[in-house]
Amino acid sequence: MSELRQRLGREPDGAQEPEEKESESENKLDGETASDSESKSEFGGAPPAPTSDDTPEVLNRALSNLSSRWKNWWVRGILTLAMIAFFFIIIYLGPMVLMMIVMCVQIKCFQEIITIGYNVYRSYELPWFRTLSWYFLLCVNYFFYGETVTDYFFTLVQREEPLRILSKYHRFISFALYLTGFCMFVLSLVKKHYRLQFYMFGWTHVTLLIVVTQSHLIIHNLFDGMIWFIVPISCVICNDIMAYMFGFFFGRTPLIKLSPKKTWEGFIGGFFATVLFGLLLSYLMSGYRCFTCPVEFNNDSNSFTVDCEPSELFQLQEYNIPLVIQSVIRWKTVRMYPFQIHSIALSTFASLIGPFGGFFASGFKRAFKIKDFANTIPGHGGIMDRFDCQYLMATFVNVYIASFIRGPNPSKLIQQLLALRPDQQVHIFNTLKAHLVDKGMLASSEDA
Template identity: 45%
Template sequence: MIKDQGGGGSGTPRFRRRKQSNEIPSELTKPNGGNLLVNDNNKYKSMWIRTYSTLWMIGGFVFIIYMGHLYICAMVVVIQILMAKELFNLLRKVREDRHLPGFRLLNWHFFFTAMLFVYGRFLSQRLVNTVNSDKVLYKLVSSLIKYHMVVCYFLYIAGFMWFILSLKKKMYKYQFGQYAWTHMILIVVFAQSSFTVANIFEGMFWFLLPASLIVINDIAAYLFGFFFGRTPLIKLSPKKTWEGFIGASVATIISAFVLANVMGRFEWLTCPRTDLSTGWLHCDPGIMFKPEFYDFPIWISSWFPWKGISIMPVQWHALCLGLFSSIIAPFGGFFASGFKRAFKIKDFGDSIPGHGGITDRMDCQMVMAVFAYIYHQSFVRTQSFSVETIVDQILMNLTFEEQLEIYRRVGEILQERRFSLS
C-alpha cells in the first residue's frame, strides 16, 4: 500500500493499491489464454508492415541472386558499409566530433583497409584466373597480389599514426574509445560477415541455403510466437517465446532438408566460381549433388505407392546447417538484443520499416556465415587444392627460369617412376 501525497485538499490521505508480484494480470484471463499479441491492433499493424518489407527484401534478394556472384558480393559490401555506418553512429558524440575534424574519416580508413585485406585474401586467385589471358594485366595483378599484405599493413600503420597525431588534450578518453569501438566493429561485424563472400564463390548453394534458413527461422519464430507464444524464452529479448523458438526450429530443419534437394538440382547454384566473370556456370555437380535412392521397408511400401525416396548426400549436411541456424544462430540475435539494452536503444537504425536497421537483420546471418564456411571446409570440401591452383601459383610466383627448372625436375621424377614400375 502506498500513500498518495496528492490529496484533493480534504486532508484525508488517499491510498492506491500496488499489484503484488504473484497476482495474475487481467489480460491473462482473456479467452485467448494470455496471448496478448493476437488481439493487439498495433501488433497486427506492425506485422503487416514487417510482412510488406520482408516481401520487398525477398524480391530484391532473388533478383540479385539471378544477376550472379559479383552482384551478390556487391550487395554484401553495401550491407557491410551500412552496418558500419549504423554502428559508428551509435557512439558518436556530435559535440566532441566538432573538435576533431577528420576523425570520422579515420574510422572509414580502418574499415576500407580491413576490406582490402580480407577480400584480397579471398578473391586473389579468382582475380588471377580472370586476367590470365592478358600478359600485361596478369603481371600487374600478380605483383599487387604478391605485395598485398605489405600494402594492407602499411595502410593500417598509416591509420595508426594518423590516430596518434590526432590526439587532443581533454579528448583522449573519447578518441581511444572510438579507436577501440572501430576495431570491435571490424572484428565482430566485418570479419564475420566477410565469410559470406567466401561461401558465394565456393558455390552459391553454400551462401543461399544458410542465408535462407536464417530468414525462415526468423519468420517462423515470429509467426509461432505471434499466434502461440506464451512462455518467455530469454530476458534479453522479451518478445521471444519458447513456443516460437521450438516451432521455428522444427520448421527450419524440415526446410533445410527440402531446400537442399531443390537448390541442389541447379548448376548455377552448385558450381564454384573460379574467376570474377558473370557468365552462366556449367560443371560436374559432384557426388554431393547426385541423388541416391533409398528403398522403403516392405511394410511401408505396402501402404503407399512409393517404393523408395531419392536423397542427395548434401541433404544430410543441410540438416546440420538447419540445426545450427535454429538453435545456435539465434544467439547472435540475443547478443544484439543485449547490446541494444546496454545502450538503451530500440533498434540500430530505421532503414527497414518494421525491422529496424540493417544490423538488426544481419545479427544471426553473421554467425551463420562463419559456421557455413567452417563446416564446408571441414566436412564437405574433399581437397584444399587442385591442379589448376598449383599451376596458377607456379605461374604467378616464379620466374620463367624457375618454371623451367620445375618442368625439368618433374620430368626426371616421372621418368624414374616409369622405369621403377617397368
C-alpha cells in the same frame, strides 16, 4: 571522471531530472548494476535517443483501424515479402550483383554501428573519430578483397602490369595503409580524454571484425557455389519468420531476458520449420548446375561462369532408412542428395545457434537504450537488425566447408605454379613425374 561529472553538472536541472528518473526505472527493468551506470556516464551521460520505425504513410492509412500489435504484424509481413522478392531478383542477376550487394550491406551495417559510437563521441568535440573509422574500413576491405582478387582472378592480375605489382606487394601496401591510420589516431589523442578515445578505437576495430570479416566470408562461400550462399541465408530468414509466427500465435513462455518478446514456442517451432525448409530447398537447388557449381572467372570472356560436372554432393544417392523408422513409414530406402544431409547441419545451426547473434545484438542495443540500429526498414529497424544472425551463420558455413567439404583446389595450385620461376617449375614437374611413375600411373622413359 571529475571532469566528466562537471560536464554533466552543467546541464539544466529541469532537463536532467526526468532523464534520471527514466534511467532509474529502465535500470530496474533491465537489471543494470551500478557499474553499468558508471560506464554510461563515462561515455557522455545521456544515451543515444531510441530510433523509431519510419512506416510509409500509405501503410499507416491502410492499417489505421488495427491495433498496434496487428499493425506491426502487417507492416513486418509486407516488408518481409518485399525483401524476399528483392532477394530473388539479385540471385537472378548473378554472382557479381550478389557480391556488390554484400559490399553495400557491409558498408551500411558499419555505418549504423559507427553512428551509435559517434553520437556518444561528438559530445566531447574530439577530432577524427568518424574519419578514421571510415579510413580503417577502407584499409581492411583493401586487404581482404585484394587477397580474393589475387586468388580468383590470377590470370587477369598477371596480364596487367599495375595489378601485378599491387598483387606482389599487397600485404606490405595494406600494412602501410593501416600504419598510416594508426599514426593518425595517435596524433589525434587529446589530453584528459585518452580513455574515451581508446574506447572508440576499440569500438571501430570490433566493428570491423564483426562486419568486414563476416561479409568477406560470405563472398568466399559464394565462390564455392551459390547453393552455399543461398541455403544458409534462406535458413536464417526462414527461422526468423517462423519463430516470429509461432511466437506471435502460440508464444506464452519467455525465452531470454535480453529479448522479452522471444518465446520458447517460437524458438522450437522455428527449429522444426527451418530443418524441414532446409531439406526441401536443398533438394530443389541440388539439381541445377547454376547453383551447385563453383563460381569461376572465365579469362576468355572476362565473365563469371557456373558450369561444371556436379560433384558427388549433388548426385542422387540411395540411403537405407533405420529399422525404427521403417516400421512407421514402410519405406526401406530413400533417394536424396548428400547435400541434403549437410543442409540439416546448416539449418540446425541457423535455428539453434544463429539466434544468439540476434540476442547479442539485443544486448548491445539495450546497453545503449536504443530500439533498433536505425530506421532503414519499417517494422524491422536497420540493416544490421536483419543481418545480426547472418554474419554468425556466414562464419559457421565457411568453417564447415573448410572442415568437411573443401579439398585442394587444382586451379589455385596451377596458378601458384605458373607464378614460379622456370627452374622451379621444371623441378616440380620432374618430382611429380617421378611420383606418378612410382605409382604406376605413367610409363618410365626406360619402358618407352
